[in-house]
Amino acid sequence: MKYKQLVMDFGRSVMKRVRSSPEDLVPPRRRSRLRHDPLLEDFANQLLKAVGCRSLQARVFWNPSLRTTAGLAVWSDRMVVLNPKLVEVSSVEVQRTLRHELAHLLAKHRAGRHRIEAHGDEWRQACADLGIPNEARCHELPFKRRRFARKFFYACPECSTILSRVKPLRKKAACIRCCRKHNGGQYNERFRFRPIGRPDKIAA
Ligand SMILES: [Zn+2]
């Protein structure tokens, strides 16, 4: 009876650990993409030690499935997850985001059972201690989604369909709608897009 209980408890604790594993944060097919970074992790824990926090051990991972989120902190796993796109921005940005997320863990750790605001006074203090005073609360990457201004416009001489492009057309391009309608889908000079100025409104 006692043994059975012990096995059950053990099973439960294993399940608990499995459930709270970092892999749970990402969809199953992308689980393997979560990358542990022992070097950054070591650095993060040295930072914590330097501010007198020895009882908190942080784990550091990269998650390529993050889109515009620069990073996040998962308190239940004492874990910082970073977006690999940060590397393309700069190493300074990696450092800053690591400290920003680490500050979340540090603030939570210091607060103990007290509930704290995500970006409240405790977090700001932790940021200052970790060397990033006046840190912004924003988690979004500075580059967000790239949006190129469309600068080149063309029109079909037949149906006036407008084509907008980021780069100029290099090859001859004709209006597919008119080519299909009037020419059996074959290219015809008659329907070739002609450059025009910036129209007032662009449909798409
Ligand atoms: Zn934050």
Ligand SMILES: [Zn+2]
């Ligand atoms: Zn056309």
